[in-house]
Amino acid sequence: MKRPRKLGRGVALVGVGMSKFGMFRDRDSKDLFAEAFRNMIASVDKGADPQDIDALYVGNFSNDFFIHQAHWGPIVSDLIGHVPKPATRTEGACASSALALREGIFAIASGFYDMVLVGGVEEMSKRSTEEVAEGLALATAPYEGRAAFTFPGVFGAVATAYFDRYGASREHLMNVTIKSHNNAALNPRAQIKATIRSMMESKRRRASEKGLPEPTWQDEKEFLRDQDANPVVAWPMHLFDCCPISDGASCALLVGEELARRFTDAPLYVVGMGQGSGSGFHAADDLTTFQATKYAAEEAYSMSGLKPEDVQFSEVHDCFSIAELIHMEDLGFFKPGQAYKAVEEGATRRDGSKPINTSGGLKCKGHPVGATGVAQLMEVWEQLRGEAGERQLPIKGLRIGAAHNLGGTGGTCTFTIFERR
């Protein structure tokens, strides 16, 4: 970075919406985006007229692969009655809609537009699990996917390296998973709305109903150690270390900062933003850090003048449990090799010093990849506006929240910091 980052015009977030996330045999990308759009419009306190939207950006990873349809800009534009105004698709793997967010910010900050819609969509579940793995591997660096190094394998290697370097173990990853499930159980929008304990109970009940011997797990970790309950995917990544396959859409409304209070008395302001790129793991000297996340954070902290400790809570890209640990270190929330200890001590819980993924994260909220970047804003929006219900953070003077999104094997990372003033 040759100079500090700044925007010539401030940008504010005045509405956010999501579709349901899940595996839907009977719903398509258009249907899901329409739901997210309706929810977003409904979230604008003083109302917004869709006719005032100047341009839209939609993140989509590869509906090209998943449902044989590309060019989602104009499809979404047509869907919401936006034609003939501009519509652009951005793609950065699982960070596709974080890139839409960024371009929406630039478009307004440039002075060209006043109101921009940003969102994302992905429709994955009509493909088999094997095909989803193949499709997602299109996002790896060329030397990875073609060598059959798909995502669970990649993050399995990352976890192994982290364990080796810092003395962590599977037991520490379990803490991440348990926390995510505890948060998601309180999130009505989560795809998996259940604590590990409640899942244990329902498995016991089902065994009992079938007259089978009831499992004897004493606690969540015993459950997660059980190879039948939590089978290995790519060691040490087990089923509960991995986010689910999801369909879904997300949507947010951005306006020039000076216009924000026409739409709500509680807008969120974009105070920091950053993006980085990475070469992929075939070229990495160190598997325990994502250089793209570090660069994204450097830009965002530069623009905001904030430090990691000023970020009161954050959504952090947890496609796999190990990713949450490493990204928290790369974002400066914890020192290298310390995140797993902090998680064990409860620092990232809702009542901890640095609550992370209060939404339940990708692990439980779901991860329709192109929709995730903007969907992360939902939690930041609700928390900073005091609308997170049972998940509401008990922090006095809650003011600064952030979202971190990863695409591919670290190829694309973004970090965006919002402030409630």
Add this chain to the structure above:
Amino acid sequence: MKRPRKLGRGVALVGVGMSKFGMFRDRDSKDLFAEAFRNMIASVDKGADPQDIDALYVGNFSNDFFIHQAHWGPIVSDLIGHVPKPATRTEGACASSALALREGIFAIASGFYDMVLVGGVEEMSKRSTEEVAEGLALATAPYEGRAAFTFPGVFGAVATAYFDRYGASREHLMNVTIKSHNNAALNPRAQIKATIRSMMESKRRRASEKGLPEPTWQDEKEFLRDQDANPVVAWPMHLFDCCPISDGASCALLVGEELARRFTDAPLYVVGMGQGSGSGFHAADDLTTFQATKYAAEEAYSMSGLKPEDVQFSEVHDCFSIAELIHMEDLGFFKPGQAYKAVEEGATRRDGSKPINTSGGLKCKGHPVGATGVAQLMEVWEQLRGEAGERQLPIKGLRIGAAHNLGGTGGTCTFTIFERR
């Protein structure tokens, strides 16, 4: 449009480069992009240090489909030594890199960055012609491609509607083709560097060498009427109405306006830019106009304060001959239904009143779809700087040139106007 378009900070173009365009069995997207990048850097008069590039945008339509690899932002970033700085892929079908250009402009105009690389790439020829048609159909609106309404068929229907409404015929389309070939013969970068006359000659020579009867075509139109020489693809689109299948890459360098003269004494300034979206032909009342092009033009003219008559020459998206005619009308260069007459009278030739596609256009320069939007800048750059060699326009006070790019069946259109000051 609710208010005139403007940018808070001006943006200038200080370098442009292309790879060779063609069908290359032995070259891949990375190789092609590297060539475009090297040529771009070499085009910067006073030199540019790639380390000063703050961010990059790369347009790619669907290497997802063509070569089973998505997420081209970080691949290009890695290729040019740009990691860990940001890299974003934009997709708008055949207008993918025009969207990269636009986002590069916004990123600088916002004040966030000072120097941004924009480019595009596509690798199509490793697929069969049938597979290319299938892949391109991913860019149509959902009701089109799935009904087997692929691009030659779509533009065949457009041509039929235009003929019916305005009394044009295939003979008029031939004028477009002949002009494109005449220009391309003078463009060392064209994929098809041949006039129709020279192609007639070589076919005659080949017949003679084989001892076959020599064809007796008297002129270009007789050649183009010959079903053997110019077979039908989707009536009235014949082979010579269609652009070729191409591999290739393109690259351009943008900087803040106030920095431009550090890099060259002859920068081009972005004085107008616009983008529009369309619903596709299944929803069109009128097949003889592209509403997305009209909207893009409206934005660009609004920003620039210019009128269509002020644009001294333009590259216009001619994926099919009929597209060039209709877009020229939508851009305001000619009145509806008049373009085919103007072409017949020579208005769009290099010595005409409104030279169009002096590069040879997509028809002859080639159309690696994701690369096209930025590749169009090559011609604008050379013409406005007086570097177009034998193609150089004989216009006194040549100052304003433009590029128009179309994606899908009118789903995405852009128009960008440049000025040499």
